[in-house]
Each structure stands twice: as structure tokens, then as C-alpha cells.
Amino acid sequence: MYVAVKGGEAAISNAHRLLADRRRGDRTLPAIGIEQIVAQLGLAVDRVMAEASLYDRALAALAIRQARGDMIEAIFILRAYRTTLPRFGYSVPVETAEMQVERRVSATYKDLPGGQLLGPTFDYTHRLLDPSLLRDEAVEEGLQRDGEIEPVMRVADILSSEGLVEDDGQLPEGHVPGDLTREPLEFPMERDLRLQALARGDEGFLLALGYSTQRGYARTHPFVGEVRIGEVEVELDMPELGFAVSLGRIQVTECQMIAQFKGSAKNPPQFTRGYGLVFGQSERKAMAMSLVDRALRAEEFGEDIVAPAQDEEFVISHADNVQATGFVEHLKLPHYVDFQAELDLVRRMRREYEERNREEPGEDTLEAAQ
Amino acid sequence: MAAVRNQPSPDQEAAARKRAMGLLAKATRVELAGAWEALATRPAVTPVRGPETGLVMVRGRIGGGGAPFNLGEVTATRASVRLDCGVVGHGQALGTDGEKARLAAVFDALLQTSEHAAAVERLLDEVAARLKADDARKARETAATRVDFFTMVRGDD
Amino acid sequence: MTDTQIFSGAFAEPVFDAQAVFRTVMDCMARPGTIGTISAVAKPPQPLGAAAGAVALTLCDHDTPVWLTPQLAKSKLPGWLAFHTGATVTAEKQVARFAFVEKGGVVPGFDMFSQGTQEYPDRSTTLVIEVDGFDGGEPLALTGPGIRDEARIAPAGLPEAFVSLAQANRALFPRGIDLILVSGDEVVCLPRTTVIRNGEA
Numbered sequence: 001m002y003v004a005v006k007g008g009e010a011a012i013s014n015a016h017r018l019l020a021d022r023r024r025g026d027r028t029l030p031a032i033g034i035e036q037i038v039a040q041l042g043l044a045v046d047r048v049m050a051e052a053s054l055y056d057r058a059l060a061a062l063a064i065r066q067a068r069g070d071m072i073e074a075i076f077i078l079r080a081y082r083t084t085l086p087r088f089g090y091s092v093p094v095e096t097a098e099m100q101v102e103r104r105v106s107a108t109y110k111d112l113p114g115g116q117l118l119g120p121t122f123d124y125t126h127r128l129l130d131p132s133l134l135r136d137e138a139v140e141e142g143l144q145r146d147g148e149i150e151p152v153m154r155v156a157d158i159l160s161s162e163g164l165v166e167d168d169g170q171l172p173e174g175h176v177p178g179d180l181t182r183e184p185l186e187f188p189m190e191r192d193l194r195l196q197a198l199a200r201g202d203e204g205f206l207l208a209l210g211y212s213t214q215r216g217y218a219r220t221h222p223f224v225g226e227v228r229i230g231e232v233e234v235e236l237d238m239p240e241l242g243f244a245v246s247l248g249r250i251q252v253t254e255c256q257m258i259a260q261f262k263g264s265a266k267n268p269p270q271f272t273r274g275y276g277l278v279f280g281q282s283e284r285k286a287m288a289m290s291l292v293d294r295a296l297r298a299e300e301f302g303e304d305i306v307a308p309a310q311d312e313e314f315v316i317s318h319a320d321n322v323q324a325t326g327f328v329e330h331l332k333l334p335h336y337v338d339f340q341a342e343l344d345l346v347r348r349m350r351r352e353y354e355e356r357n358r359e360e361p362g363e364d365t366l367e368a369a370q
Numbered sequence: 371m372a373a374v375r376n377q378p379s380p381d382q383e384a385a386a387r388k389r390a391m392g393l394l395a396k397a398t399r400v401e402l403a404g405a406w407e408a409l410a411t412r413p414a415v416t417p418v419r420g421p422e423t424g425l426v427m428v429r430g431r432i433g434g435g436g437a438p439f440n441l442g443e444v445t446a447t448r449a450s451v452r453l454d455c456g457v458v459g460h461g462q463a464l465g466t467d468g469e470k471a472r473l474a475a476v477f478d479a480l481l482q483t484s485e486h487a488a489a490v491e492r493l494l495d496e497v498a499a500r501l502k503a504d505d506a507r508k509a510r511e512t513a514a515t516r517v518d519f520f521t522m523v524r525g526d527d
Numbered sequence: 528m529t530d531t532q533i534f535s536g537a538f539a540e541p542v543f544d545a546q547a548v549f550r551t552v553m554d555c556m557a558r559p560g561t562i563g564t565i566s567a568v569a570k571p572p573q574p575l576g577a578a579a580g581a582v583a584l585t586l587c588d589h590d591t592p593v594w595l596t597p598q599l600a601k602s603k604l605p606g607w608l609a610f611h612t613g614a615t616v617t618a619e620k621q622v623a624r625f626a627f628v629e630k631g632g633v634v635p636g637f638d639m640f641s642q643g644t645q646e647y648p649d650r651s652t653t654l655v656i657e658v659d660g661f662d663g664g665e666p667l668a669l670t671g672p673g674i675r676d677e678a679r680i681a682p683a684g685l686p687e688a689f690v691s692l693a694q695a696n697r698a699l700f701p702r703g704i705d706l707i708l709v710s711g712d713e714v715v716c717l718p719r720t721t722v723i724r725n726g727e728a
Contacts, residue, residue, distance in 0.1 A: 049442075050442070054442065055442060055443065055444040055445070085423060088424040088613060089589055091427065093431045102512055110519055119512055120515075121515075143511070144514055149513060156435075167433070167436070168436030171432075171437035177440050195441075200442060240533070240606070240609065247446050248463055248464035250464070275433050277434075279441070419534075419610065450534065
């Protein structure tokens with residue numbers, strides 16, 4: 001039962017004032033600017049955009065500053081903001097094959113058209129703290145290599161030319177892509193809706209689930225067919241003009257995870273795929289997403305559903321960190337009346353227990369022995 | 371070619387406008403404001419709609435090329451304006467910059483006037499050149515991180 | 528693209544005008560039978576009237592497919608709605624969130640539109656019907672939530688079977704369509720909760 005109680009107003013107001021003070025911190029230091037967050041904490045910004053499901057670097061940086069760097073709080077703030085804006089429409093699907101690639105690596109082919117492009121990666125760094133970053137030392141620009149730039153071919157296309165890997169996922173003709181921001185979730189769901197939920201899902205949760213599939217909980221023996229990061233064009237149909245117009249470009253990370261499939265009566269053995277697509281530069285998230293996408297297709301392939309990562313309702317219902325934090329954190333809000341009722345109940349049960357034990361000593365032991 | 375340009379088909383006209391609006395979306399506000407200031411004559415502009423900020427749901431494709439799915443939203447701002455000659459222009463761009471969208475709409479309208487089309491084309495060429503240079507520089511930087519595999523001589527003899 | 532009929536005729540102050548119209552429609556929904564006045568000026572393409580246009584600008588958006596009578600569908604209205612509200616026109620009455628009928632237009636049976644579901648009764652169609660006026664027609668007696676004892680209106684220009692259509696709709700509660708009647712700059716709302724009887728007795 002919920003009962004309205006008054007009296008916290010002054011305390012709340014003062015707490016918010018104190019929050020603003022602590023957020024600003026030491027006044028002898030310059031305040032951090034939104035542009036600085038965008039430029040120097042870019043991957044934090046990308047994570048907030050991905051999990052808030054709203055691509056806007058300046059707003060995500062503002063949310064991070066407002067949340068004092070608490071990522072889930074920042075995601076929450078950005079999610080709340082998006083509800084204040086009207087929907088203009090759905091974009092034309094972005095073409096990741098035509099991406100302006102900044103990084104592309106494949107674990108399945110050493111030499112492939114376009115090559116292994118490492119880009120700005122943490123891979124092969126030694127993960128040693130770098131004292132030079134304690135000072136504001138001059139940083140060299142990236143080197144440039146001249147010469148012909150090869151088109152970066154999709155790994156999926158290389159394999160599919162032999163028919164050894166399944167095609168890109170299709171849904172029945174006329175299927176309207178589900179939109180969880182418009183309709184409440186119902187289970188079971190199609191893969192399109194699952195991918196939307198995973199794309200905004202919590203990175204840590206998906207990482208743990210992806211990891212669990214590697215450790216044997218729904219093993220699929222995966223290979224990274226390809227990870228690519230870069231910019232894609234966002235186009236929107238303009239009804240008043242009768243054609244689609246570019247709004248600009250956004251950065252996305254895409255992962256094609258290739259997994260085994262032993263084949264069935266209807267289909268010969270071939271490789272299957274899990275797919276990950278995430279706003280910004282977020283390789284770990286895209287890889288985890290593709291592992292979980294593949295695990296959630298267990299039923300489609302007639303695989304036994306034995307592990308948490310294969311349980312659609314479990315995964316999708318718990319992937320959203322805004323929902324999760326809302327329900328977990330609400331526990332700290334006043335439950336005085338609720339608890340009072342529980343307290344009375346426990347007191348009564350204790351009384352009954354003690355009375356019973358006084359009247360019939362030893363009965364509990366007898367019952368236990370039976 | 372000149373004859374074709376004088377009598378563009380509706381398809382060519384749509385393709386040209388699509389290119390122009392796409393470039394205007396990628397122009398910076400500074401570029402647009404500078405080009406507006408540089409115009410010899412500036413027509414009166416009245417708003418038709420906006421500028422207004424909203425959301426576009428970005429779609430991806432399953433597996434990269436399959437059925438569409440909803441990836442997440444992006445902020446976008448759009449504006450429509452009318453010049454004093456009656457021509458209507460539309461502007462749209464990612465982000466929340468209303469003035470940029472309004473200026474893009476102005477240039478979309480100006481492109482449809484014989485008086486200002488040439489000036490707009492100059493602006494479009496500048497924007498296209500900047501984008502091309504940026505993309506080329508990034509591509510060269512990425513190319514410098516390409517792995518050049520070579521095989522070590524095996525020492526098993 | 529210099530089609531003035533499509534690009535003009537929206538609210539002068541989109542936010543404040545839409546808020547004012549929303550307030551009027553909300554109050555009228557809360558007090559069925561009360562005649563509200565829409566102060567914001569909208570000039571939709573003919574033959575849709577001003578009040579219906581204002582309601583469309585206020586309530587329709589990208590997520591609300593709109594059904595139009597054949598007469599309205601072949602006017603400039605679809606382009607006007609798309610440009611100013613983002614709403615698309617649908618030929619399917621079942622998927623329409625709003626439906627508009629111009630003055631004198633044929634009103635389809637209410638049961639042809641979406642009635643919502645038991646779980647989501649809000650997923651129903653709201654019909655906006657233009658009438659000749661709110662007096663001079665068949666008198667209607669209204670009772671139900673939001674009405675103290677009984678409200679009476681006599682809208683002119685409703686279909687003959689209106690009372691029986693409305694009663695069948697009421698019987699579906701919590702499912703059913705909601706009605707917004709408009710005339711000139713006036714509006715009357717008849718939500719599905721309102722019991723509508725012939726008011727002559």
C-alpha cells in the first residue's frame with residue numbers, strides 16, 4: 001500500500017543544492033566543458049547514446065556532466081529527454097556495406113579485400129598506466145598512407161558466395177519492423193524487435209551473457225567474421241518532396257559473428273550468424289550483442305534451450321538498464337507502511353511460534369524426524 | 371550537356387535537389403551563415419514550418435543487408451521557409467541547431483531561383499570539397515593502420 | 528513545390544495554439560455535451576472546416592494514421608496533414624487512430640473503425656465529424672461520467688441512425704470509438720462513456 005506523506009520538501013531542495021555543489025567540486029579547477037567531454041571522453045558519450053537509444057553527442061555529454069559521470073543516470077536523463085520530442089519518421093535503413101570505414105578487422109580471413117584496418121584501437125596496447133597523460137603533452141597526429149584505397153568488402157559476402165553461410169536475416173514480405181518505443185513488448189518476438197532491444201541493452205549485461213555462451217552455456221563456437229566501425233548516411237523520406245534526403249552521417253559499430261550449425265533435415269550444414277549493430281564506437285557491445293542474438297535464435301535452429309542466454313523473455317526483459325535501475329532503486333524509497341505490516345506479521349508469527357513451543361515442547365523435532 | 375542542363379527531366383531535378391539538400395545538411399552553420407552574408411542581394415524570408423527539433427528512428431538491416439529493424443533514434447532539426455518570390459525551401463540536419471536548419475532551407479529555396487542558383491552551387495561545391503578532403507584524410511589515416519602481413523622463414527630444416 | 532494550400536494554413540503559434548486547442552478538447556471530453564470554442568485559427572484545405580483542421584493539427588502526428596472520406600482524400604488535405612503533422616493517410620479504417628468526415632459527408636458505421644482491445648482500449652479510432660450546427664437537429668439526451676444530471680444538444684446533420692450507432696458503441700465499453708463533433712469554430716465531445724438517448728420524450 002502506498003500512503004502519501006509530506007515533510008521532505010526542504011530536505012529535498014537542500015539535497016539537490018548540495019548535489020550541484022558536489023558536482024561542481026573544487027572551484028579552483030576549471031569546469032569541464034561539453035565539447036571536452038565529446039572530444040576526450042568520446043567512448044563514454046557513445047555508450048550513453050547507445051543505451052539511451054538516442055544519437056546526439058552534445059546531449060549525451062551534457063547528461064554525463066549532469067550525472068557526475070554516472071553512466072546509467074546519464075542514460076536515464078537522455079531517455080527522459082527523448083520523450084519530449086516529436087517523431088519525424090523512420091529513416092531509410094542505413095547501408096553498413098557503404099560505410100566510411102575507420103576500423104575493420106576479421107578473425108576468419110587474414111587477407112581479405114580491404115585488409116585488416118586496425119584504426120584507433122586499444123588492442124595491442126600494454127594496458128599500462130601512461131604517466132604522460134598526467135601532463136598535457138603534445139600529441140602527434142595520425143600518420144597518413146597514400147595510394148589506392150581498396151573497397152572494404154563484407155566478410156559475409158565472401159562466405160555466402162560459396163553458400164557456406166546463411167543469408168542476411170529476412171522476415172516475411174510486408175512485415176513492419178517492430179518498435180518497442182511504441183508498442184509494449186510481447187513474447188515471443190521477431191528477431192527485428194529483439195535486435196532493437198539488444199541495441200539499447202546494458203553493455204555489462206550483454207557482455208556477461210555473451211561470455212556465458214563462450215563458457216559453455218549455449219556454446220556456438222563463434223568467430224568474429226568482421227567488426228567494422230565507421231560512418232553511415234542517415235536518409236529520411238520527405239513526403240512533401242517525394243524522395244529521401246540525407247540528414248547527415250552517424251558513427252556505428254557492426255559485428256558479424258559467425259557460428260556453427262550442424263544442419264537439419266531441411267538445411268545442409270552451414271555457418272549461421274549473429275548480428276550486432278550499435279551507435280558510436282562500441283566494439284565490445286556490438287560483439288556481445290551478436291553473441292546474444294545468435295544464442296536467442298536457438299528455437300529457430302531447433303537447438304535445445306538450456307542456458308540463460310537462449311531464454312528470450314529472460315534476456316530481453318532484463319537487458320534495459322533504465323528499467324532495471326528504476327525497479328532496483330525504488331526499494332530505497334519510503335516503504336514505511338509496507339514494512340510496518342510485515343513487522344506486525346513477523347511479531348505475530350514469533351508469538352505463535354513461542355506459544356507453540358511452550359505448549360508442546362519437542363514437537364518440532366518429532367515432525368522433523370518423520 | 372548544356373542542353374540537358376537547361377531542360378532537366380523531373381528525375382534529374384529530384385536527384386540534383388537531393389544532392390543539394392544532403393550537402394546543405396552536412397554544411398556547418400558557419401559555412402551557411404558566411405554564404406548568406408556573401409550574397410549580393412538577400413531576399414526576405416518568412417518561416418513556413420519550424421525550425422523544430424524532433425527524432426528520427428534510425429533503421430538498420432538484420433545481418434547488414436536483410437530485413438529492416440529499428441536501431442535507435444537520432445535528433446534532427448528541420449525548417450521550411452518561403453522567399454518573397456513565393457518559392458518554398460526545406461532544410462533538415464542531424465542535431466538540434468535550428469538556425470542551421472533554417473539557413474539550409476533558405477539555400478534550398480535559393481537554389482530554385484535563377485537569380486541565386488549559381489551562388490548556391492558555389493556553396494555546394496565548397497562543402498563537397500571539404501567533405502571529400504576530410505574523408506580522404508581519414509581514409510589515409512585508416513590506411514596507415516592496415517596490417518601488411520609477411521611470412522617468417524620457417525626454421526625447421 | 529510551391530503548393531501554397533499544403534504549406535499554409537497551420538497555426539501561427541504552433542505550440543501555444545495546439546496547447547489551447549488541446550485544453551478545449553480535453554475540457555469538452557471531460558464535460559460531454561458542453562459546447563467549446565476553438566480560438567486558434569487553422570485554415571485546412573477545403574472542404575475540411577476550421578475547427579476540424581485545428582483538431583487535426585493538435586492531435587495528429589507521425590504515429591497516428593488518419594482515415595479520410597473519399598471527398599477529403601482527394602482534396603489537398605493528405606499533403607497538408609503530412610507536412611504539418613507528419614500523419615499519413617490510411618485507407619484501412621481499422622488502423623486509423625483518427626477519422627475525419629466533412630460536413631455532409633457519409634459517416635461510416637462506427638463498428639468499421641478500430642474499437643481498441645480489452646487490454647488496450649485506447650487503441651481505438653477517434654472520429655471527428657463536421658455537423659451543420661449544435662441546434663436545430665434531433666434533440667439528444669446525454670448522461671454518464673462528466674454530466675451532472677443530463678445534458679442536451681441537438682446537432683444538425685448527423686446520420687439518421689446516429690442514436691442506435693452510439694448506443695451499440697456504448698455497449699462495447701471499455702472498447703469503442705470516441706466522437707468529436709465540430710461546426711465552425713465550435714466543438715462538442717461525446718466519449719464512449721456517454722449514454723446517448725433520443726431526447727424528444
